[in-house]
Amino acid sequence: xxxxxxxxxxxxxxxxxxxxxxxxxxxxxxxxxxxxxxxxxxxxxxxxxxxxxxxxxxxxxxxxxxxxxxxxxxxxxxxxxxxxxxxxxxxxxxxxxxxxxxxxxxxxxxxxxxxxxxxxxxxxxxxxxxxxxxxxxxxxxxxxxxxxxxxxxxxxxxxxxxxxx
Amino acid sequence: xxxxxxxxxxxxxxxxxxxxxxxxxxxxxxxxxxxxxxxxxxxxxxxxxxxxxxxxxxxxxxxxxxxxxxxxxxxxxxxxxxxxxxxxxxxxxxxxxxxxxxxxxxxxxxxxxxxxxxxxxxxxxxxxxxxxxxxxxxxxxxxxxxxxxxxxxxxxxxxxxxxxxxxxxxxxxxxxxxxxxxxxxxxxxxxxxxxxxxxxxxxxxxxxxxxxxxxxxxxxxxxxxxxxxxxxxxxxxxxxxxxxxxxxxxxxxxxxxxxxxxxxxxxxxxxxxxxxxxxxxxxxxxxxxxxxxxxxxxxxxxxxxxxxxxxxxxxxxxxxxxxxxxxxxxxxxxxxxxxxxxxxxxxxxxxxxxxxxxxxxxxxxxxxxxxxx
Numbered sequence: 001x002x003x004x005x006x007x008x009x010x011x012x013x014x015x016x017x018x019x020x021x022x023x024x025x026x027x028x029x030x031x032x033x034x035x036x037x038x039x040x041x042x043x044x045x046x047x048x049x050x051x052x053x054x055x056x057x058x059x060x061x062x063x064x065x066x067x068x069x070x071x072x073x074x075x076x077x078x079x080x081x082x083x084x085x086x087x088x089x090x091x092x093x094x095x096x097x098x099x100x101x102x103x104x105x106x107x108x109x110x111x112x113x114x115x116x117x118x119x120x121x122x123x124x125x126x127x128x129x130x131x132x133x134x135x136x137x138x139x140x141x142x143x144x145x146x147x148x149x150x151x152x153x154x155x156x157x158x159x160x161x162x163x164x165x
Numbered sequence: 166x167x168x169x170x171x172x173x174x175x176x177x178x179x180x181x182x183x184x185x186x187x188x189x190x191x192x193x194x195x196x197x198x199x200x201x202x203x204x205x206x207x208x209x210x211x212x213x214x215x216x217x218x219x220x221x222x223x224x225x226x227x228x229x230x231x232x233x234x235x236x237x238x239x240x241x242x243x244x245x246x247x248x249x250x251x252x253x254x255x256x257x258x259x260x261x262x263x264x265x266x267x268x269x270x271x272x273x274x275x276x277x278x279x280x281x282x283x284x285x286x287x288x289x290x291x292x293x294x295x296x297x298x299x300x301x302x303x304x305x306x307x308x309x310x311x312x313x314x315x316x317x318x319x320x321x322x323x324x325x326x327x328x329x330x331x332x333x334x335x336x337x338x339x340x341x342x343x344x345x346x347x348x349x350x351x352x353x354x355x356x357x358x359x360x361x362x363x364x365x366x367x368x369x370x371x372x373x374x375x376x377x378x379x380x381x382x383x384x385x386x387x388x389x390x391x392x393x394x395x396x397x398x399x400x401x402x403x404x405x406x407x408x409x410x411x412x413x414x415x416x417x418x419x420x421x422x423x424x425x426x427x428x429x430x431x432x433x434x435x436x437x438x439x440x441x442x443x444x445x446x447x448x449x450x451x452x453x454x455x456x457x458x459x460x461x462x463x464x465x466x467x468x469x470x471x472x473x474x475x476x477x478x479x480x481x482x483x484x485x486x487x488x489x490x491x492x493x494x495x496x497x498x499x500x501x502x503x504x505x506x507x508x509x510x511x512x513x514x515x516x517x518x519x520x521x522x523x524x525x526x527x528x529x530x531x532x533x534x535x536x537x538x
Contacts, residue, residue, distance in 0.1 A: 010320045015316055025312060038294075045303075080343075084346075089237075089357060114389035115379070127361050
């Protein structure tokens with residue numbers, strides 16, 4: 001955020017345009033709530049709507065920050081991005097497959113063998129394995145490039161060589 | 166992720182690029198979701214066309230795939246702007262207060278939509294509300310908040326997206342590298358979860374669908390079901406010798422057929438997909454009686470629509486509507502067979518509706534009544 005901020009007038013104009021275009025969309029959603037109001041389902045909706053944001057801001061993000069401090073900062077600088085990619089990719093795979101790993105759909109419809117038909121422990125382990133292999137290959141690429149860059153910097157430039165001779 | 170508010174990834178250039186990607190995926194999700202909603206609840210004079218055959222399959226497949234792609238992008242975007250949650254002073258004026266206020270429904274709505282969407286494709290409902298209704302309302306609120314956010318950040322984001330950091334030595338500085346690598350990670354994770362899940366509808370990647378809750382080749386007669394015959398409580402009724410299909414309503418001649426009489430009628434075959442709102446789809450060869458032939462036999466008006474009723478005792482999807490495009494399409498069938506075999510109980514034996522470009526939940530199973538309108 002080192003660049004100078006745009007003029008407040010421009011920003012304000014953008015905000016007003018956003019409000020003019022965006023509020024009608026919000027109104028459609030809110031109007032549908034009002035027209036078909038149902039207390040228990042609205043309370044349940046609010047719990048998930050607000051709860052999701054709170055869980056992210058005060059659980060998921062702080063945990064990510066802690067992992068950053070506890071793990072990523074402790075490895076050499078070159079390995080940080082691949083390690084971060086491996087951890088992030090693994091976390092996303094587990095998050096996406098969480099209902100499958102917990103068999104939530106299968107428990108709801110035990111007679112329907114077409115719901116969550118795989119062994120998801122093996123499936124997710126395979127995906128996580130692929131994530132770590134890709135991250136390891138990325139680390140190799142970063143190390144090789146870093147060595148090439150160091151070699152390039154160590155070698156004298158041809159024009160300077162000519163000037164010296 | 167790199168810790169600390171001073172990390173180079175907490176930067177407007179990173180936030181703008183992730184924001185642009187999320188703006189695209191959320192807009193695609195909104196439009197395809199709206200199409201699905203209108204297909205199931207026709208309104209504003211909209212009538213779902215019967216062609217192209219695979220349009221709903223495509224739009225719903227894209228809806229679920231872009232939703233899944235958005236999950237890592239949203240996590241990364243929220244991380245890139247996380248320090249701003251604690252900025253001080255929290256508001257710097259009325260305009261800033263409005264802008265910040267609009268961020269709450271945007272963030273809460275985005276998380277809500279992705280979480281409930283992911284749960285729904287897994288048939289997991291840990292809440293006490295109707296999923297389609299709340300997903301639909303939250304989508305309007307979220308897209309509205311997104312538009313406000315885009316407006317408020319338009320100038321700043323354009324500048325950030327245009328910004329190219331100087332690289333005088335030919336090599337990027339560590340901070341630029343860190344930002345780039347963070348973006349590679351976010352977009353790479355997004356691509357990877359799509360790669361490992363989109364096979365539930367995109368056949369060439371079927372074997373890679375390790376994160377998908379459905380396999381298009383798994384189930385009775387080789388494809389999935391959402392509601393089984395046991396769950397729908399139709400096992401006895403479906404096998405009853407008293408089964409009849411009735412055609413009533415706005416007709417000159419009400420009709421009634423036994424199963425043998427239905428089998429004796431002219432049969433037609435069509436290759437059509439079952440395209441589920443949960444994102445999986447499977448194409449199969451269906452054989453049965455054309456709905457338009459039945460309408461003609463009953464003396465229905467030329468532009469008649471029809472309601473299709475199931476004999477299942479309950480459930481939200483025990484009936485569906487065929488608009489006049491669909492009712493008169495040559496491939497809209499009351500199917501008795503799939504891939505040359507009699508329908509399995511779970512697939513709607515003795516008779517089910519199958520038509521082009523319809524959500525799977527409207528391909529009503531266990532049919533015994535056609536009401537012409």
